[in-house]
Amino acid sequence: EGIEVQERARLLFPTGALVSGDNLTASETTQQLLSDPTTDTIFEATFTIIPYITKADILLRQTTGWKIIEIKSNVNISDELISDLAYTTMISKRSGLEISYCSLLLVNKEYRLGMPDRKLFIENDITEQVFDRIKEFEKSYIRISEILSQEEQPTPTLKWECKKCDIFSECCGEGIDNHIFELPRISHKKYCQL
DSSP states (O other): OHHHHHHHHHTTOTTOEEOOSSHHHHHHHHHHHHHOTTOOEEEEEEEEETTEEEEEEEEEEOSSSEEEEEEOSOSSOOHHHHHHHHHHHHHHHHTTOOEEEEEEEEEOTTOOTTSOGGGTEEEEEOHHHHHHHHHHHHTTHHHHHHHHHOSSOOOOOOOGGGGGOTTGGGTTTTTOSSOTTSOOOOOHHHHHHO
């Protein structure tokens, strides 16, 4: 579904150039396209600053700088989507790209079968929220870079953030059936007897 949404969104930008290949090749191709003044739209622009890498769904050349657009199959803006676009924007900016605007291209919940593709999407300008989130991310940029560059995996430690982590059971929670975030419930009757 996500791939189909991406493909249909790209149809809205017929002059776009799609970047492909491994990360190194894609990064080099991106730089070539960025320096070509005839290129106005780039799909999957790839930016690498070791150990970080990101791909921008759509880059649009503006009078000043570039507009970065993230395509999502969601219908509502969420904190996670803002963070996702903020990460992509931060790495792109650190690679030397001047970003003027940041948008989410989301699915229009009013869309109905048979409507043109341009009605399938709603673009949401979230530039201010993204730039604010980047300020937060910058505080951890060096520390995370150092961790990612280590030869050995750091020892996992249990934190509150672990509660909603997708890989908890493979990390701190490996082999733990009842972790601290799932405290056993005591019935009211037993509690009264205590």
